[in-house]
Every structure is written in structure tokens, then in C-alpha cells.
Amino acid sequence: MTAFYVNIVHRPEMVPEYLQKEAEQGKVEDLTRRAVLQESLDIFRTQQQIAHANGLRTTIQMTYASLFNAEAVALAQEHHARFGDEIGLTFLGLQCAEFREKFKSKELAIWLFSLEDKRRIVDELFGKFFEVFGFYPTSTGSYYLDAELVNYLKGRYPQVKAAVATCWEEGPKAYWNANNSWYTLLDGGPWNPWIPSRRNIHCPASDEADDIGLVAIPHLSRDLMAVFDGPGSYYGTHPQNILRGMAYEGRELPYFQNLVDQYRALAQYNRGYAYNMMFVGPGWMSKSGRWEADYAFLLKSYQAGLAYYGELKQQGRLQDLTLSEFADVYRQDRPYSRPECALWRDILYGSRRQMFWYADPAMRFCLDMNQGGAMVDLRPYAAKLIRPCGVGTKANQDASYPFLVQSLYRAGYFTHYAGEGAVKSCKIGHGGEQVDLCTCRTQASFSEAGDTRLVTLEPVTLEFEAFSVRVQSEFRLTEGSGEVEIIRRVLDSTRPDAELSIDEYLTGCYGTTEYPEDLTGVRLSLKNGSASEAIDYAYQCREAELADVQCVEAVIPPVDTRLSLRADGAASGYFREGFSFSPMYTLGIKKTLRGQGELRTWLKVAKAS
């Protein structure tokens, strides 16, 4: 039995940035411009009408400005009574004359205020909402809500059970896409709903004590391949995002339906559960057009999107829930340890590429089948980093959760002829020859055995000068273990007597952006039953290796993470320090064999302190 849940969220944003920018052409700022307020409300009304015409209920997230607008309030009340829509509260659309007067700030992002201001704003918005509606909302949201803000909010308004809390992979790519002027630096969270840790909103909670007290919803359901290497605002369940990315032809965008259907198909990796959300503000449907599309096309794309959801509902393949209803349903069947899995395929570029995404309370990672199953992204959730953002904090605008591996920001397999990039892969060697599995494209399948999820890759053929071997990779993910078990299996060789080396390695760093961070003080170590080696990173190209290794590890203090590798049976381990032109560390485990055999290793991320 599978269930596909959909949240449709609308917000009466009275002064959306895009409409305001257009209205301001050649004029000075005026947050009370009548034409903008009225157009915005008209578009909101249209969006609601489209949803209801397709038999879909919505969550209306009131903006602060809309709480002062009698028409918007009346509309929300009417739709709540007539259609069963939920009335929630968003921290988007803060800016309006009343806000400006009260808070004397032009800041538009709730997560970027100082914590003191965040608290004042939370109380003002919740208080105003109560004054208008006579009850407190049970769902809220923004593009990002930091844990510190949510902890305060939950303390004051414990009835809140759901929140739109991040935009998936809106980080440096979104910033770059917006001409370096859009400060949603929010990489590193899960792509589907999760119960966040009270220490960091990006991390799924480990247990009840760590539970922040609400279900977090990512803003939109995004393409897990296209957005990894492209702007988040091009590829998601937001029809106007697809127009922005120009992923259409002749006013038809089958990509939207393909995206929805691929999300539906994720049920096969998640015990029958699948999810989608659509969250489009009025600014995206400007009457004067947007993203090279006229209003008629903007409208058509939205109508077509909701018509598809409506069709699925009619067929009994979709359940439209409000945000708070979804939070209740989600919690009914969601042990903290259960991972979110997605074996994603390309639906846009015409390739056969697959990526496997995994998130649980210990880590998030991504395997790229175009690179032989190489790990191209790794986030150490186990560290549960307390990393406040906003004015007065060290991180300030950078609200991303740090990575240890990010192959697009830090090179990965291909570097420009010097040094190494961040990636986890395996090299198979013979004599002076060596082949990295990154160069061996393959396909993957997913299966389960009890509480273990398995990603099994199709065998690849490695060609050495005098012979070839077939190698198969398997990733085993046992729920609650905090480890990734990796098996590299040599299936056969055309020269069974030839000696082969298998070198399982991870080249890592840490950071949140493309630019290097200082690795000074990172501690690399390894040990076996009788010896140990350790160094503190100082860019000196030092290396060490021990036979019969028990553990190879890196402790990375700035992200409070202990990253380790271990093997079963006899294998040697090594670490390698980098240099300034290659600011990376490498941990590895290797063994030799002839004919057939395997190397089995475990990768673990843990909190260092």
C-alpha cells in the first residue's frame, strides 16, 4: 500500500518582491502602492480558485501584511469554512508599511535578524494572528527557519506542529544564479519532510529528546539531480520555476508531471510513503509576466500543475492534506531512525544517470552512478552542529549545514591537473596501473533486507593492459547504525593469477561553499593492534600506513566530526595530508587479492566532542 501526500500552500503576500520591483520602475519605494496590493490579492484569489476547482485543499499561510488586510482575512476565513483549508502563518512577506514602522528594518529574511529581533517578530506575528483570527496557527514557515528561532517559537506557541523550514540545496548555486544577490545560503538539509533536531534544523532528530517538536517541510519538491548541479529555482514542483529554468517547449511542460511522478515513485524506497509540496507566491504570477513568459503562460502552467494533482486525487492516487494534517500523519509512522531514500534518475537531460540520496539522523549523502557510485556529497548530521545564523552570529548569512565531501564545490574526481578533489570512491590497481571506479559509469538497484537498505550497482569492467576484471559495488545501510557498509567485489578476472589491489578511499575537507577552509588542526590518525600514527594537519604532505589496520580516522574540530573507516579482516590503512594547492585529507583502506574476492569497509560519521 502506498500513500502520496501533497501539500498545496498559498500565501497572500501583499507586497511580493517581484511585483514591487516592477511597480517601482522609475519610481521611489512605496510599500502601500495600491496597484501592487490589489494585484497580489487578485493572484492569490486566482490560485485558491484553481486549487478548489481541482478538488484540492490548501494551506493558506497568512503574511504579516495580509493580517492588516480585511479582504485577505475574510477570504481565508471563507475558504477555511467552505473548503477546509488551513489558516497558517508565514514569515515570508514580512515587509509592509506596518512592519517597517514597528521594526524599523528593511530585512526580509526572518532567519537573518538577530535572535532578539527574531523573538520580537515571532511574538508580534503570532500576537497579530491571534488578534485577527482568535486562535494561534499550527503551521508556519519561511524559506528557512533556524533551530534557535524554532526552539523559541515552540516554547511560546507549542501548538505549532509543522513548518516550511528550508529550501533544498539553495546555497551558493542560488546565490550565483541570482547575480550574487539572493541570500538563501541553506544547503545541506533533507529533500523530503523530516523531524528536525533541536540543535540544528537541517539534521533529522535522533530521538525524542532531540526532537524540535514539529515536522519540517522543504520549500518545494526539487529535482534531486538537476538541483544538485543547478539553481534550485529552476527545477521543482513550482511551475513558474520550470518556466524560469526554461525546461519546456512550446508552452508545454511535461517535466512538471515527470517530476511529480518521480516523487510518487519514491514510495518504493520509503516503505510506501511519498510526498510533494507546491508553494507559489503571487509574485510568480505577475500580470505583466515573468521569466520570458506572459501572464497567460504563467497562469496556464499553474492550472496544468494543479490539474495534474487533481487528476491523481480523483484516481485515488493522492491525498491532499493541509500542513498540520500532514504533520500528524507523518508522525504516526515515522521512527526517528528511519532513513529517507531516493534512487533518482535523470528526467531532464536525456541521460540514463542515476543518483542515490540518503538521509538519516547520522548523515546525508549522495552516490553518483555516473561515477561508479562515488560519494559526491556527505554531511555529518551526527555532529548536530549548533550553528546559529543571523545578525550577531559567526555564520551570519551562511545557514548551510557543512559538508565533508561536496564534489561540485570541491572538484571531486576531476581536478585541473594538480591535487585531489573531495570524493569517496575506490581504486583498483595492478602493478603500475590503476583505475578509479569514478571512471566507470553504472546503474543501481535498491532492495531491503529487514532494517538494511541495499544499493547494488551493476558490475563494471576494468581494463588493464593485459587483462580485465569485473567489479561490483554494494552499499549496505543498516538503520540506526550510523555507518555505511561498502563492499567492493571482484567477480572475476581474465587473468586470475594477476594480483590486484583494492583501495577504498575518502578524500575530504569541510565547508559550506566553493572556497577552501583552513584544515590546520584537523587530526589524522590510524591504529592497529600494536601501533598507531597521528598528525595534526599542517599542509606538509605527510603520509602514514599501517598493516592490519583497525581504524583510520579524521577529527575535524570546526565541524565537531569524527570520520572513520574500518575493515573486516586483514587490510592496511593509511592517511594522507594535503598541501595548500590541494587542501584535502585522504583516508584509505586497501588490500590485495588474486582472481576473486572483496574488500568490505565501514564509513562512520560521529560527533567528535
Added chain:
Amino acid sequence: MAQGRKGQLNYRCPRCLMREIDMDMLYDADQAEYYCLRCSFVGDEQEVLRLNAQFRDKYRARTIRITEF
């Protein structure tokens, strides 16, 4: 030279778009051409549309409805 103004639609610079940078262009009514403040692109509407079509070519599956997952 005339003052640059917003065009009828917010055409983004197609050259910047190739680098996935959304950069709205200005329109010079005297020259009947769009130009970019970031790079040196200049062109009429037909040129913008031609390059936009080129941008879309990377989406080889953009017209295909995929039903098997």
C-alpha cells in the same frame, strides 16, 4: 544614447543565462535592442529568442512524458 528601460517581458541576458545567472536586461528603444549590464551581450528580440532556444537544447527530455519509474 537613450535611457535603458525594462522591456515588455523581463528578458534575461541569454549569455548570462548560459552560465545560469539570471540577469534582467535593459531595452534601448532608440536602437531597438536589449543589452546586459553584466556581460557585453547586445541583441534584438530575435537574437534573444534564438539563444534562449539554444539554452533549452540541453534539456533533451523536455518534451517527453516519462511514465515508468
